Amino acid sequence: MTELRIQNASKRYGSTLALNEVSLVVPSGSRMAIVGPSGSGKTSLLRLIAGFETPDSGLIEMGSNTLCDGGTFVPPHRRDVGYVAQEGALFPHMSVADNVGFGITHTPGRTERIVELLQQVGIPADMMTRRPHQLSGGQQQRVALARAMARSPSIMLLDEPFSALDAGLRDAVRDMVGAVLGAAGITTILVTHDQAEALSFADYVAVMRDGRLVQTGSPQDLYLHPTDPQTARFLGDAIILRAVVTDGIAHTLLGPVAVAAKSGPQTIMLRPEQIRIRPADPSPSTRGRVVSRRYEGAAWRTVIEHVPTKTGRDDFVLETASVFVAWVPGSDAFPPGTEVSIDLVGSAHVFGKN
């Protein structure tokens, strides 16, 4: 139950700057996901917090303890952190019970504690004598979590622990981990390259790119109000348009949409769920043509191409291309080639208004 503060942490490996003046506060008891493409510095940041690496400069504090500040450096085994590595990193020469008990001192009640920890993560006690290679990937990660929780750390660091699991199992294990850590009230930091995982797992999401912390906030905030087009696209499909704003309405290639911004030329962003399409009607409207579609159960992921009209304005071109993605309910049928009318709902996000 301790707040973690990182101030201006920098780390350089040879000529590459892995972390560039990163500052981050993780509130006590919260769940933070650090997300970014590979090479963005997210793993380096986690390793600094764990103490596996020393920052070149910067300050790391946990509660009232300084972990790292110029002269002082607390080595990993004296930090109050738990760590679950990418593939669990169970000790192959030890049984499940010995793995979990690794961090527990040999005192009476040790075995009971091991059983209790395994129970929490849903591993039956009769698996205690097994060796790691006799477990499935999901079971290995559960044991790794139980082992990391054995010393009741204040902060749990998860280094892409779900990425090696199958898609279906991944969700189940992630939910279990979230529930267990939430019940124990442990501040958790998850590193992942999977934006969907970050958005669904965390209370706070920090987006990293090229060694910098680009944006921090709640998942909804980040998804709907990304700081720049790159972040917008990283967090999901985004339709980025040029617009002219007058009186709270942005006029775009795809039609008008509400915005909260002052008048003038702006760049705006829409999420696919803000696009509605219907069969083309004769009244004047924005037109598009269905290029292709993919069935994904609940909805069709439909790729639509904008069809220019004679009155169209050149300065309204899409920033990407005139092709974008929309989700169409499974029951609606818009096979490729269909001409459709496009409506925009909700309000659009405007970049750079701050």
Place this chain on the structure above:
Amino acid sequence: MLATLIALISLMPLLFVVWVAFDSGWEKVSDLIFRPKVAGLLVNTALLLVTTLPASLVVAVALAWLIERTDLPGRRIWSWLVTAPLAVPAFVHSYAWNSVAPSFHGLGAAVTVSLFAYLPFVYLPIAAQLRGLDPSLEETAASLGKSPLEIFFLVVLPQLRFAMLGGALLIGLHLLAEYGLFVLTRFDTFATAIVDQFQSVYNGPAANLLGGVLVLACLVLLQFESRLRGEERYARVGSGSTRNRIERPLGGLRWIAILLPLGFVAFALGVPLVTLSRWLYLGGTAVWRMEFVSSALIQTALLAGIGALLTTAAAFPMAWLSVRKPSRMQRALETAHYYVGALPGVIVALALVTITVRVALPLYQTVFTLVFAYVLMFLPRALVGLRAGIAQAPVELERAASSLGKSPFWAILHTTARLAAPGAAASAALVALGIANELTATLMLAPNGTRTLAMRFWAYTAELDFAGAAPYALLMIILSAPLVVLLRLEASARETL
């Protein structure tokens, strides 16, 4: 079929030992074996093993850890230098020690010289294993509150177990088989006793029965190792991305820590090279009697070349089977191949002497018998390299060739054999180098007039003409240099066991 035949042939020395025991009759066996001399040899051998092996393991682990896991200055150079003593044949090591400190002999000398001569055998696998260890294991242990020292003993050392066992077994077998080293340090082992017996009474039952005890000792060692190893595999859990290695800063201790590799290299490499240079300098040009040197060189090269070719060819069927058609039968055959490799050269030589004398006298002391002994002794070496080579050639290619209407033999010849060629070349080279430095079996089997480098060296050393022996030692070291490179490359290619 071929593999079975070769396996049967390679079991010959083992069968020979059994036959000797039966042939001599129980009374004779008990007379010749249950006597103080044999007990003394057993004690010597046991003492040698229980001192050399632990000492080698401790030094090798310390060296490997310093070189692979710390910021020791000049790590890359050290890792080569520590492997380099392999290029110096064991009996050249003891020759060097003998001429530096003539009074240094007995168990202490035997253990010391063995340590320096054989340490790379255990250093190489340990270093490779250490490099291949998943760093996240150690990091996780640290996050669970273990100090670096605890992590070393609880997590790192247990993972090195297989490398340590394998290396120690290799050294143990060498200790049992080595002849030259122990003669020069005046330490009696089974190998020296057998050769002595053999040289005084050709083909006596005494030598043969001592050979039987030696074989038993080898089997005990092999059993012991496989017991310790157990059924388990420390397979790495998951594929894992190997990140940067963990490097511990030594700080001010660096200059103390560096004394270990420095000391080791000074003794293991410095002593032989300095002694050798001194003798070469003292001997001047007089010791380079070119007619002897060049004839020894040519004979050695011929024997090594022919032996290597035949051994590699003999290993191919087994290697192909073990990669392409693994089965229980195949494993049994392969074990047969390996067991003989574990047997000392003296045993192979003894067996062949007896067999040729009794069954095929015209073959006694011919090049044929000698080369045959080489094939038996170095089959495992060839097998290891070949197997790795064949494993790299995808079976699909063979199948594709077959589907294009080629006979299976043609298909193997033009696909797998071609792709495995680099592996085959490497293993042939390893065999050739082994043959070039082989002393014991060569001494016992070589036809009259044959004088290899090792034999010349040995003859001069026996007459205490250290200067005269020096050119041959130098040539053997130069010939063995590629061995070091090959073994190192192999060890680094095989990061994880």
